Amino acid sequence: MFISEAWAQAAGGAAGGTDMLVSLAPMVLIFIVFWFLLIRPQQKKAKEHRAMVAALKRGDRIVTNGGIFGQVSHVADDHLMVEIAEGVKIKIARDAVAAIPSKPEPVKKDEAKGANDR
Numbered sequence: 001m002f003i004s005e006a007w008a009q010a011a012g013g014a015a016g017g018t019d020m021l022v023s024l025a026p027m028v029l030i031f032i033v034f035w036f037l038l039i040r041p042q043q044k045k046a047k048e049h050r051a052m053v054a055a056l057k058r059g060d061r062i063v064t065n066g067g068i069f070g071q072v073s074h075v076a077d078d079h080l081m082v083e084i085a086e087g088v089k090i091k092i093a094r095d096a097v098a099a100i101p102s103k104p105e106p107v108k109k110d111e112a113k114g115a116n117d118r
Helices: 002-054 109-117
Strands: 061-064 069-075 079-085 088-093 097-099
Touching: 002 097, 061 079
Parallel strands: none
Antiparallel strands: 061 069, 061 097, 069 079, 079 088
């Protein structure tokens, strides 16, 4: 009778290793999902922002995090001088640049003519 109990206990101990793997699998799966849905896109966005800020040059039109539109008049290592109105310049940190607005493409004559006919 004691031998059968010993065999039963030994069999339960061997299955304990697989139980631990099964219990860790959901945590690993959740981490992988968080990595691809949250962490990786945020890192990519930060890398693109650093590249945009590093490429700023005099004459670029920018938008700051505060919503101020202006034109870069001087570029330094850690800050920019931005002209927001004629004769009005402000000094901002490079990281305060939110975007470089894209220039609208001019409308072609054929497209403008077709739009007026409608």
